[in-house]
Amino acid sequence: MTIYADNAATTRLSETALNAMLDLMKDNYGNPSSLHHKGQRAKELVEEAREDIANCIGAKPNEIYFTSGGSEADNQAILSAAYYGAERGKKHIISSKFEHHAVLHTLDKLKKEGFEVTLVDVYKNGIVKPEDIASAIREDTALVTIMTANNEVGTIQPIEEIGKICKEKGVIFHTDSVQAVGHIPVDVNTFNCDMLSISSHKFNGPKGVGVLYCRKGTVLTPLINGGAQERNKRAGTEYTYGIVGMAAALKEAVKEMDESIKYVSALRDRIIDGVGDIERSFVNGDREHSLPGTVNMCFEGIEGESLLLLLDGDGICASSGSACTSGSLDPSHVLLSMGVPVEIAHGSLRLSLNSYNTEEEIDIILSSIHRIVPYLRSISPVWEKIQKGEVVE
Ligand SMILES: *Cc1c(COP(=O)(O)O)cnc(C)c1O
Numbered sequence: 001m002t003i004y005a006d007n008a009a010t011t012r013l014s015e016t017a018l019n020a021m022l023d024l025m026k027d028n029y030g031n032p033s034s035l036h037h038k039g040q041r042a043k044e045l046v047e048e049a050r051e052d053i054a055n056c057i058g059a060k061p062n063e064i065y066f067t068s069g070g071s072e073a074d075n076q077a078i079l080s081a082a083y084y085g086a087e088r089g090k091k092h093i094i095s096s097k098f099e100h101h102a103v104l105h106t107l108d109k110l111k112k113e114g115f116e117v118t119l120v121d122v123y124k125n126g127i128v129k130p131e132d133i134a135s136a137i138r139e140d141t142a143l144v145t146i147m148t149a150n151n152e153v154g155t156i157q158p159i160e161e162i163g164k165i166c167k168e169k170g171v172i173f174h175t176d177s178v179q180a181v182g183h184i185p186v187d188v189n190t191f192n193c194d195m196l197s198i199s200s201h202k203f204n205g206p207k208g209v210g211v212l213y214c215r216k217g218t219v220l221t222p223l224i225n226g227g228a229q230e231r232n233k234r235a236g237t238e239y240t241y242g243i244v245g246m247a248a249a250l251k252e253a254v255k256e257m258d259e260s261i262k263y264v265s266a267l268r269d270r271i272i273d274g275v276g277d278i279e280r281s282f283v284n285g286d287r288e289h290s291l292p293g294t295v296n297m298c299f300e301g302i303e304g305e306s307l308l309l310l311l312d313g314d315g316i317c318a319s320s321g322s323a324c325t326s327g328s329l330d331p332s333h334v335l336l337s338m339g340v341p342v343e344i345a346h347g348s349l350r351l352s353l354n355s356y357n358t359e360e361e362i363d364i365i366l367s368s369i370h371r372i373v374p375y376l377r378s379i380s381p382v383w384e385k386i387q388k389g390e391v392v393e
Contacts, residue, residue, distance in 0.1 A: 009319055143172045154285055160192060224236055268295050293354050318365075
């Protein structure tokens with residue numbers, strides 16, 4: 001038995017996306033740049049996918065650029081805006097402390113190149129304050145980049161307000177929407193954003209493909225140079241199968257969104273309520289402003305890694321936070337940025353659900369947690385100290 005509760009890391013391929021890809025793989029291997037009919041048919045399919053994806057986020061087809069995924073989209077958006085700003089004497093960038101590493105590490109690179117980066121606080125609830133952004137904006141601010149929803153704790157940011165502030169002040173605004181697209185309503189005009197990143201494999205599409213939305217009039221520089229694909233902004237033969245699969249997955253996700261938000265958030269609430277009786281445990285983030293399926297918890301006195309291994313032994317796939325940082329023993333930068341103490345951040349568990357999960361699965365997860373947490377505490381020297389009151393908070 002496998003219970004998959006790690007959908008913030010990646011999702012299974014939907015039947016619809018799989019079939020769309022298989023049909024194309026069997027039927028047409030043409031290169032969209034070729035002039036013959038096979039190539040032109042492939043091009044048509046790519047353009048249809050572009051239009052479908054644009055419709056899903058309120059964009060125009062010529063504002064959609066296909067990339068290899070969310071990381072590439074983030075890199076291209078940030079580097080483009082940074083270098084564009086630098087040419088005009090603007091070398092200041094604003095972001096938040098708990099962005100994805102695709103954003104934070106790109107900002108680190110820019111810092112080494114002489115850019116100045118302000119990372120705003122995300123507070124205990126994991127939500128950026130728009131007024132902090134407003135007061136951080138300076139004459140020389142080239143870019144504001146704030147994620148739509150956090151991948152570890154699921155909190156949704158006040159993107160519309162931040163976008164409005166940036167628009168008023170004439171600063172380019174990018175949002176990493178990888179966790180949001182396909183899960184909650186995303187509209188580039190309501191968001192007031194100039195650039196937005198999407199990744200297919202976070203909404204039941206194939207891996208290795210994504211989108212950078214770039215508003216008409218916002219300057220975009222290629223990361224990958226070569227052919228004239230993507231209107232000279234992203235060279236390389238299009239990943240036709242992936243693009244078509246991604247569009248199929250997104251159309252389906254958007255069509256079923258209202259229903260899945262209700263269904264998935266009920267599953268999440270079942271988890272939150274179900275762990276309520278475990279002493280010295282708490283849920284990180286903000287229950288009201290949250291993605292439907294993401295819940296992040298801490299259990300004092302245990303190691304998240306041990307909890308994960310034992311859950312895996314029960315067939316349950318979960319995460320201690322970001323897939324990108326697991327394997328390292330450093331506690332999550334997201335939890336630390338929210339003020340969770342280092343010792344407690346070590347005992348974190350992220351469950352991320354989607355509409356493939358069932359109530360029965362949630363009950364199995366809950367019963368595993370109720371067995372494993374007391375067991376790990378019974379062999380934990382830290383828990384013993386907590387019991388004796390030796391650990392001061
Ligand atoms: C998964 C993720 C990414 C990276 O997307 P890839 O397609 O895996 O490169 C970026 N940002 C966030 C918030 C993510 O969750």
